[in-house]
Amino acid sequence: xxxxxxxxxxxxxxxxxxxxxxxxxxxxxxxxxxxxxxxxxxxxxxxxxxxxxxxxxxxxxxxxxxxxxxxxxxxxxxxxxxxxxxxxxxxxxxxxxxxxxxxxxxxxxxxxxxxxxxxxxxxxxxxxxxxxxxxxxxxxxxxxxxxxxxxxxxxxxxxxxxxxxxxxxxxxxxxxxxxxxxxxxxxxxxxxxxxxxxxxxxxxxxxxxxxxxxxxxxxxxxxxxxxxxxxxxxxxxxxxxxxxxxxxxxxxxxxxxxxxxxxxxxxxxxxxxxxxxxxxxxxxxxxxxxxxxxxxxxxxxxxxxxxxxxxxxxxxxxxxxxxxxxxxxxxxxxxxxxxxxxxxxxxxxxxxxxxxxxxxxxxxxxxxxxxxxxxxxxxxxxxxxxxxxxxxxxxxxxxxxxxxxxxxxxxxxxxxxxxxxxxxxxxxxxxxxxxxxxxxxxxxxxxxxxxxxxxxxxxxxxxxxxxxxxxxxxxxxxxxxxxxxxxxxxxxxxxxxxxxxxxxxxxxxxxxxxxxxxxxxxxxxxxxxxxxxxxx
Numbered sequence: 001x002x003x004x005x006x007x008x009x010x011x012x013x014x015x016x017x018x019x020x021x022x023x024x025x026x027x028x029x030x031x032x033x034x035x036x037x038x039x040x041x042x043x044x045x046x047x048x049x050x051x052x053x054x055x056x057x058x059x060x061x062x063x064x065x066x067x068x069x070x071x072x073x074x075x076x077x078x079x080x081x082x083x084x085x086x087x088x089x090x091x092x093x094x095x096x097x098x099x100x101x102x103x104x105x106x107x108x109x110x111x112x113x114x115x116x117x118x119x120x121x122x123x124x125x126x127x128x129x130x131x132x133x134x135x136x137x138x139x140x141x142x143x144x145x146x147x148x149x150x151x152x153x154x155x156x157x158x159x160x161x162x163x164x165x166x167x168x169x170x171x172x173x174x175x176x177x178x179x180x181x182x183x184x185x186x187x188x189x190x191x192x193x194x195x196x197x198x199x200x201x202x203x204x205x206x207x208x209x210x211x212x213x214x215x216x217x218x219x220x221x222x223x224x225x226x227x228x229x230x231x232x233x234x235x236x237x238x239x240x241x242x243x244x245x246x247x248x249x250x251x252x253x254x255x256x257x258x259x260x261x262x263x264x265x266x267x268x269x270x271x272x273x274x275x276x277x278x279x280x281x282x283x284x285x286x287x288x289x290x291x292x293x294x295x296x297x298x299x300x301x302x303x304x305x306x307x308x309x310x311x312x313x314x315x316x317x318x319x320x321x322x323x324x325x326x327x328x329x330x331x332x333x334x335x336x337x338x339x340x341x342x343x344x345x346x347x348x349x350x351x352x353x354x355x356x357x358x359x360x361x362x363x364x365x366x367x368x369x370x371x372x373x374x375x376x377x378x379x380x381x382x383x384x385x386x387x388x389x390x391x392x393x394x395x396x397x398x399x400x401x402x403x404x405x406x407x408x409x410x411x412x413x414x415x416x417x418x419x420x421x422x423x424x425x426x427x428x429x430x431x432x433x434x435x436x437x438x439x440x441x442x443x444x445x446x447x448x449x450x451x452x453x454x455x456x457x458x459x460x461x462x463x464x465x466x467x468x469x470x471x472x473x474x475x476x477x478x479x480x481x482x483x484x485x486x487x488x489x490x491x492x493x494x495x496x497x498x499x500x501x502x503x504x505x506x507x508x509x510x511x512x513x514x515x516x517x518x519x520x521x522x523x524x525x526x527x528x529x530x531x532x533x534x535x536x
Contacts, residue, residue, distance in 0.1 A: 026091035030143050033087060037080035038151055038297065042158060043073040045293040053286035088139055096135040099322070103127065104418065122200050130318040137315035141308045144301065151301040155294050162287050165280035166265055170298055173261035195239040202232045258299035265295050338362050338395035338476040338507055346532070348378060349388040355532035358391075358525070360507065362476075365520050368511035370527035376511040377402065379527060380479045383509070395507075397477035400470050402485055404462040411440070412447040415469050422472055430468040433498055435491070436461065459486035467495065471502050478503055480510040489514070 047070040054060050103126070152174060160167040209216065209225055216225055269288045271277040283291075340362055346355040353375050360366065370376050382389035384399050407414050415430065416422035427447055431440050439461060443449040451457075457465065463486050470478060483499065484492040492514050499508075500520055509525070510516065524535045 026087065026094065027139065027143055030084060030087045030091060030139065031146055033080055033084040034143065034147050035150060037077060037084055038147075038154060040073055040077040040080055042154070042294060042297070044070065044077055045290055047073055049286045049290035049293065052289055053284065057285050088143070092135045092139040095138050096131050099131045099134060100127070103131070124203070125200060126318070126322075130322070133314040133318055134322060136308070137312055141305075141312050141315070144305045144308050148301040148305040152298040155297040158294055159291055162291060163280050163283060166268065166291055166295070169264050169268060170261060170295060173257065173264065174298055174302075195236075195242075198232075198236045198239045202229075202236050205229060205232055254299075254303045258296075258303060261299065262296060266292060338393075338397075341391075341393070343391045345390065347390050348375075348382045351375060351378060352530050353379060353382070353527070353532060354530060355525075355534065358532065358534060359523070360509075361522075362507055363505060364507055364522045366509040366523045366525055367516065367518075367521040368509055368525050368527070370511075372513070374527045375530070376527050377481055379525075379532065380481050380509065380511065383479060393477060395477045396475045397479060398470050398475040399479040399481065400466055400483050401481045404459075404466045406451060406457060406462050406465065408450070408452050410448050410450055411443065411465075414451065414465060415447075415472060417469070419473070426472055427468075430472050431465075433471065433502075434464040434468045434495065436464050436468065460491065463487070464495070467499070471499075474503055474506055477507040477509075480508065480512070482512055483510075484512065484514060 047066065051062055051066050051070060054066065055062065152170075156167050156170065159170070206229065209229065216222060268277060269283055269292060272280070272283045273285070273288055341358065341360045343358045344356070346358050347353060368376050368379065378387060380399060380401075381387050383393045384397065385392045412424070412427060415427045424447060428437070428440070431437055440446060463483065467483055480499070484495050487495060496514075496516060510521075522536070526533050526535070
């Protein structure tokens, strides 16, 4: 893959760069509303300081000339907070929806076979957690990063004309916060990545033990497996606490330096009002209170950025996963019609497979031969891009593998996989052709029947269902890995004839241990002892 060596930070930036212009406008809208919210907050502080000066120093009652502007500014401030929160929530939803659609589109076009690259826990984390992590990074952290740079400048521009000494104190203390944020958060992404891996391994271990529950019960291995799960759980707990400790440490550092800075400002303003310090312009209660209310704005947005800093670390930790899927998505979006291939020195990394030359022309039928365990499935998966290889087919292709994927959704969804252009008539006709019409008629709700987690399908029926899925909308190139492995000889001949009839004008690579007519095939690829030899 082109992104095999991508760094986590580059991966996160890639996803930031791939969002649409409309989403970028949403980010700008949120930033602008937050900026005006900041201005409204400063205006509220100004009118509040004037009101307090009037009541405490001048001993006068509040008048409408002060209350109306104060109430109006406060109302605008609250409205802007509400608007910013709603814009942010809406934008985050749009980004996460687009990411999820891209993931599902890759799944659909790869006929779910891409999920074999990683464990179920890996994909569960990606769908349920990592998409949200990327959304938080793009709409919260990225916006807050700009706001954290703008807010201190605005506050300093407001305070400097009133008292330049206070502005200098704030300028001296403020740089300490981002410096320590970088130092504390430097290893956060690595900790998150280790936590993801540990959590994935624990989920896989638990899932494997559930699948092997019968074997564990009959062999009396309950206590041994319980001890292993307990050890793995303790490892995850320790890594979780490491991540939490980093989060608490970053917050503590922010609070510590913000408190020191504000204490220095408060002491200077207090002693200046008492006449003990005579540096800079004179400070009244009105100006002193206004500066005390405004000064924390230099640190409040930075502290908010600190709270969101773990989002950046989490996004960096899962960015490599999305960079891989982004490659798949771009390949799907930029596929041209298959024009053939002529590869030299093709090789697969693990396990090792090599071919001096592989040739394939549009419309060719290739018989993929070799004894069991020689690497036919490995070759087909490499052509699909599921394994690291020197070359990969970039055509619009489908793989019908030996391990049939049946989703816990309706029969209809298992056939169209979200493609609503496939009609009910097409689906019924496809099931009729593969010999599943009687099975369909016996279902309680027909195509709408939910198959559930444990569908009542035999191996042959599941393979026929997967074949019907492939034949509904055939791709330019179809890879068949023992498509009739679970069928009888008679059923094999029937299904093989159907495949030949439906795909005779497509490019097909067919691996089968069962007899097929030689006249169907133009080429033969034979896999033996790590070598792929081609014969016309």
